[in-house]
Amino acid sequence: MHKLLRRLLRKHPQDLPEDTPLLAALSEVLAQQDSDRVMLERSLMLTSEELNEQNKKLRAQLEENDQVLRQHRESLSQQRALLDASPEAIFSFSPGGRLTQINRAGCQFINKEWDELKNNSGEDNLNAILNIIRNTEAFLGDIERIRANPSQVLHNAMDTNDGRHYEYHSVAILNGSEYLGRVWCFRDITEIQKQQAQLERHAFYDTLTGLPNRLLLLEKLQHALYKNERQQCKTAVIFIDLDDFKKINDTAGHGQGDNFLVSTSARLAGCLRSCDTLGRLGGDEFILIMENVQHQQEIIALLDRILHLFTTPFNIHETSYVVTASIGISLAPQDGQRPEELIRKADLAMYQAKQSGKNKFHFFDPHLERIALHRVATEQKLRNAIENNELVLHYQPKVNLATGEIVGLEALLRWQAADGKLIYPDQFIPVAESTGLIHAITRWVFNAALQKLHSWADTPMANLHLSINVSAQDFADPVFLPTVISALRATPLPHGKLEFELTESTLLDNHEQANKAISQLLLYGVEVAIDDFGTGYSSFNYLQEMRIHSLKIDRSFITELHNNPRKQAIVKSIISVGKNLGLQIVAEGVETKDEHQCLKQLDCHLGQGYLFSRPVDEASLLAFLKQRQG
Numbered sequence: 001m002h003k004l005l006r007r008l009l010r011k012h013p014q015d016l017p018e019d020t021p022l023l024a025a026l027s028e029v030l031a032q033q034d035s036d037r038v039m040l041e042r043s044l045m046l047t048s049e050e051l052n053e054q055n056k057k058l059r060a061q062l063e064e065n066d067q068v069l070r071q072h073r074e075s076l077s078q079q080r081a082l083l084d085a086s087p088e089a090i091f092s093f094s095p096g097g098r099l100t101q102i103n104r105a106g107c108q109f110i111n112k113e114w115d116e117l118k119n120n121s122g123e124d125n126l127n128a129i130l131n132i133i134r135n136t137e138a139f140l141g142d143i144e145r146i147r148a149n150p151s152q153v154l155h156n157a158m159d160t161n162d163g164r165h166y167e168y169h170s171v172a173i174l175n176g177s178e179y180l181g182r183v184w185c186f187r188d189i190t191e192i193q194k195q196q197a198q199l200e201r202h203a204f205y206d207t208l209t210g211l212p213n214r215l216l217l218l219e220k221l222q223h224a225l226y227k228n229e230r231q232q233c234k235t236a237v238i239f240i241d242l243d244d245f246k247k248i249n250d251t252a253g254h255g256q257g258d259n260f261l262v263s264t265s266a267r268l269a270g271c272l273r274s275c276d277t278l279g280r281l282g283g284d285e286f287i288l289i290m291e292n293v294q295h296q297q298e299i300i301a302l303l304d305r306i307l308h309l310f311t312t313p314f315n316i317h318e319t320s321y322v323v324t325a326s327i328g329i330s331l332a333p334q335d336g337q338r339p340e341e342l343i344r345k346a347d348l349a350m351y352q353a354k355q356s357g358k359n360k361f362h363f364f365d366p367h368l369e370r371i372a373l374h375r376v377a378t379e380q381k382l383r384n385a386i387e388n389n390e391l392v393l394h395y396q397p398k399v400n401l402a403t404g405e406i407v408g409l410e411a412l413l414r415w416q417a418a419d420g421k422l423i424y425p426d427q428f429i430p431v432a433e434s435t436g437l438i439h440a441i442t443r444w445v446f447n448a449a450l451q452k453l454h455s456w457a458d459t460p461m462a463n464l465h466l467s468i469n470v471s472a473q474d475f476a477d478p479v480f481l482p483t484v485i486s487a488l489r490a491t492p493l494p495h496g497k498l499e500f501e502l503t504e505s506t507l508l509d510n511h512e513q514a515n516k517a518i519s520q521l522l523l524y525g526v527e528v529a530i531d532d533f534g535t536g537y538s539s540f541n542y543l544q545e546m547r548i549h550s551l552k553i554d555r556s557f558i559t560e561l562h563n564n565p566r567k568q569a570i571v572k573s574i575i576s577v578g579k580n581l582g583l584q585i586v587a588e589g590v591e592t593k594d595e596h597q598c599l600k601q602l603d604c605h606l607g608q609g610y611l612f613s614r615p616v617d618e619a620s621l622l623a624f625l626k627q628r629q630g
C-alpha cells in the first residue's frame with residue numbers, strides 16, 4: 001500500500017478497512033503519481049543538464065564566431081592595407097561592372113573617392129576610366145574581348161591623357177566555373193620606359209657623338225643588305241679612320257680629342273645622303289653605310305667629298321687642328337653578304353690605305369685578305385717561337401775600310417723554326433711591329449746581346465762593338481728605356497760597346513725626347529747609330545743637335561757606286577758632312593771590290609756587306625775571326 005494511505009489509515013483506523021479494493025486502487029494511483037513525478041523530475045533534471053550543455057556549446061560557438069569575425073576583420077584590414085600599399089591602381093568589379101573594391105592608388109588613378117564610386121553603374125565606371133585614357137579604342141577592344149570570353153587573362157599597355165604610360169593586367173574572379181567579376185591592375189611604367197629608352201640609347205648609340213654604335217650599325221647594315229638584295233642594288237661599307245688622331249689626344253688631352261671627334265662626326269654627317277647611315281665603331285673609327293648604290297662613281301664622289309672635308313682645319317677652343325682620314329671600302333654583294341664580314345673587309349682596305357701613305361681611300365681586294373690571314377697565322381707562330389726559344393742571332397762584321405780590320409758586329413735576328421728552316425726578319429718583323437710583339441722581340445734581342453758581350457770576354461769577339469736593331473715602336477714605348485737602363489744597371493756592359501741602330505724617322509718623330517733618351521743611354525755605354533741613312537728625310541739639321549755616334553749609308557746608295565757619279569756625289573757629301581759632325585760613317589751592303597775601292601777613295605770609315613761576310617751564326621763567326629787572326 002502507498003505510504004500516504006498507510007499514514008491516513010493509522011490516523012483513522014476505524015474509517016476504512018485496510019484491504020478494500022478502493023484503497024488498493026487509490027494506492028496504485030498514488031504509486032503511479034509518485035513514479036510519474038520521479039520520472040518527470042528526472043526528465044526535468046536531464047533537460048536542464050542538456051540545456052546547460054547546449055548553452056555551454058553555444059557560448060563556445062559564439063566565442064569562436066567572434067574570433068573568426070575578428071580574424072576576418074583583421075584579414076580584411078590587412079588586405080586593405082596591402083592593396084593601399086601597392087602603387088598599382090587595383091579595381092575589383094562585379095560581373096555587371098559595379099565596383100566592389102578599389103585601393104588608394106586606384107582612387108588617385110581615376111581621381112575619385114570610393115564614396116563617389118560605390119553606387120556607380122558598370123557604365124559609369126567604364127567611363128571614369130575611359131576619361132583618362134588617350135588611346136580609348138584599343139582599350140575598348142580589350143573590353144570587347146573580355147566580354148566575349150570573361151575568363152580570359154588580359155595584358156596590355158596604354159597612354160593616359162597626362163602623358164604617362166601604364167601597363168594593365170585583368171584577371172577573372174572565378175569560383176570554380178562561376179564568374180564573380182574581374183580584378184584590374186594598372187601599373188605606371190613611365191619611368192621604367194624612360195630608363196629602358198636610356199638603356200637602349202646606351203646599347204645602340206655612341207654616348208660621345210650620339211651616332212649609332214657597332215650593334216646598331218650591324219643591324220642597319222643587315223637591313224640595308226636585305227633591302228638592296230630585293231632591289232638589286234649595291235651596298236657600300238665605308239670604314240673611316242682618322243690619321244694620327246692619337247697626336248691630338250697626346251698633345252691636347254682627351255677632352256680636346258673628344259671635341260675633335262664630335263666635330264668630325266658633325267662634318268661627316270653633313271655630307272651624306274638621307275638614306276646613308278653614319279656610325280662610330282669606337283676611338284677614331286667611323287662607319288658609313290651607303291645604300292642603294294648603282295654605280296661605283298657615286299661612292300667615289302662621296303669619298304672625294306669626305307677627304308675634302310678634312311682639308312679645312314678643325315677649330316676647337318681657338319686651336320686649329322689638321323687631321324686627315326684613311327678610308328677603306330667593301331661592297332655587297334661582291335665582297336660579302338654578312339655585316340661583320342663587310343666591316344672586316346672595309347677595315348682591311350682602310351689598313352691598306354694607311355699603309356700606302358694615309359689620306360686616301362682603298363677598295364677591298366681579296367688579295368688583302370690573304371695577306372691579313374697570313375699575318376694572323378704568322379703572329380700566332382711568332383708568339384710560340386718566342387716562348388719556345390726559337391729566335392737566334394746571326395752576326396755580320398763591320399770592317400775598317402782603310403785597314404781591313406773587323407771592328408764591330410751587327411746582330412741580325414733569325415727565326416729558327418721547329419723544322420730547322422731559317423726565317424729572315426723581313427718575313428716576321430713587320431708582323432711583329434704591327435701586332436706589338438716587337439717589344440717582346442727587342443727585349444729578347446737586347447738581353448741576348450748583353451749576355452753575348454759578357455760571354456765573349458776571352459774570345460776574338462771581346463773588343464768588338466755590337467749593334468742591335470731597335471724599332472720605332474720600341475723607342476716610343478715608355479717602358480723601353482727604363483727596362484734597358486735597369487738591365488744595364490744590374491749587368492753593366494763589359495769593355496765591348498753596345499750600339500742601337502735606329503731609323504731616322506724614329507728619332508725625328510719626337511726628336512727632343514729621343515735626344516734625352518740618347519743622352520741617358522750614353523751614360524750606360526750604349527751608343528746610337530742611324531740606320532738606312534738617305535732613305536728618309538736625310539736631314540743633317542737634327543744631326544747637329546743629337547749625340548749620335550754613327551751614320552749607316554743605305555745599301556741602295558752603295559750598290560754599283562763605282563758606276564754611278566750621282567750616287568758618288570751623294571755618298572761623298574754624306575761622308576763629308578757626317579765627318580764634320582764627328583760621326584762614324586758606315587757603308588751598308590758592300591758587295592764588290594769596286595764598291596769597296598770607291599768607298600775607300602771617298603774616305604768612308606767602315607763597311608759592312610757580303611764582300612766581307614754574310615751574317616753568320618756564332619760558331620761560324622768565331623771560326624771566321626780565328627781564321628783571319630791566324
Ligand SMILES: Nc1nc2c(ncn2[C@@H]2O[C@@H]3COP(=O)(O)O[C@H]4[C@@H](O)[C@H](n5cnc6c(=O)[nH]c(N)nc65)O[C@@H]4COP(=O)(O)O[C@H]3[C@H]2O)c(=O)[nH]1
Binds near residue numbers: 424469532
Ligand atoms: N743584298 C745585300 N744585303 C746585305 C748585305 N749585307 C748585309 N745585308 C742585309 O742587309 C740587312 C741589314 O740590316 P738592316 O739594314 O738593319 O735591316 C734589317 C733590320 O731592319 C731588320 N732586323 C734584323 N734584325 C732585327 C732585330 O733584331 N730587330 C729589329 N727590330 N729589326 C731587325 O731586318 C732587316 C733585314 O735584316 P736581314 O734580312 O738580316 O738583312 C740584313 C743583312 O743580311 C749585302 O752586301 N747585300
